[in-house]
Amino acid sequence: MYADVFKHFKQHCMTGISYMIPVIVIGGFCTAIARLFGDVETAGTIGYAFIQAGNAAFALMMGVLCAGIAYSICGKPGIAPGIVAGYLSNQVKASFLGALVCGFLIGLMILWMQNVFPKSKALKSMYPIVIYPVLSGIVATVVIMFLVGPPLTALTAYLVDVFMGMSGMSKFGLGFILGCMTGFDMGGPVNKICFSIVTAFAASGVYGPAAGKNAAAMAPPLGMAISALILTPKKYTAQEREDAKVAIAMSLCQVTEGALPFAFNDPKRVVPAVTIGSGVAHGLILTWGVTVPVLHGGIFAIPLTSNPLLWIAAYLIGAMVTAVIVSVLKPKHPKTDEDIVEEEELSEDIEIEIG
Helix, strand or coil: HHCCCCCCHHHHHHHHHHHHHHHHHHHHHHHHHHHHHHCCCCCCHHHHHHHHHHHHHHHHHHHHHHHHHHHHHHHHHHHHHHHHHHHHHHCCCCCHHHHHHHHHHHHHHHHHHHCCCCCCCCCCCCCCHHHHHHHHHHHHHHHHHHCHHHHHHHHHHHHHHHHHCCCHHHHHHHHHHHHHHHCCCCHHHHHHHHHHHHHHHHHHHCCCCCCCCHHHHHHHHHHHHHHHHHHHHHHCCHHHHHCCCCCCCHHHHHCHHHHHHHHHHHHHHHHHHHHHHHHHHHHHHHHCCCCCCCCCCCCCHHHHCCHHHHHHHHHHHHHHHHHHHHHHCCCCCCHHHHHHHHHHHHHCCCCCCCC
């Protein structure tokens, strides 16, 4: 039973992250709105109201992550202690790692209690409401405040200091690696690992990787669309050219999966191209020092970036790198039945009879 929890480690983490993402998005947009209106220090103003909402979201996001992980492992009894432990992790600056540890601790502890505590009709209703949450919450509090929290806090602070002390080339290298992780499986598990790393930086107030991640996630679909519709359309089937039109919209909405149809058809050429393009986009963002307080949003997040023009430039450059690489690598695609039918219909339309 307990081995199954670690066997599905990634699944539990992804559940927590999926619950946390909307909280981060709300916090980022509220913070950005507050900055647009200004006067965030005066109670009663619009700026003050939205900055409070943004701060609340960022304070709660680790609680939601921790609760989501615990819920994925043991069900509803893990939600309340998860919220508390995750919030404490944020307060002591243990951030993402602290919430992760507490989420699994709470989930495993409640599974253990469900297995070993006596089956009593009198206590049946008390177990999930009082006993499981309170006992696991107490243990998680002690762990995060005194055992795990301090070293994780020191580790998080060290990583942030290392990042902030990097030179331009070092930041490009870090960004390139994170970008490659984002583009490699186009929304898959490696992409989600990168998202976790970026979230940890954002939780510590470092938003450069968030800006890079957004551009890196948007570059693959646009790059494939440019290749299929502009640079080398004859190397693609009619269906792929139709997919390319959809990919443009998916890119603008930051849906990296828009490049997946092309990767399924030709993984040996498409995967390296989108991986490198995403890496370049992320690397440029970190090198240029562009930041954004949201981890998702597509083109709607552009006004929130510290330098919209540089962000757009990195996004387009990353997409062009992908487009050029895949266009060069890809051989001329053999005509499919659909293409032949298209050509026949075209020739019939323009046929001219004389006499």
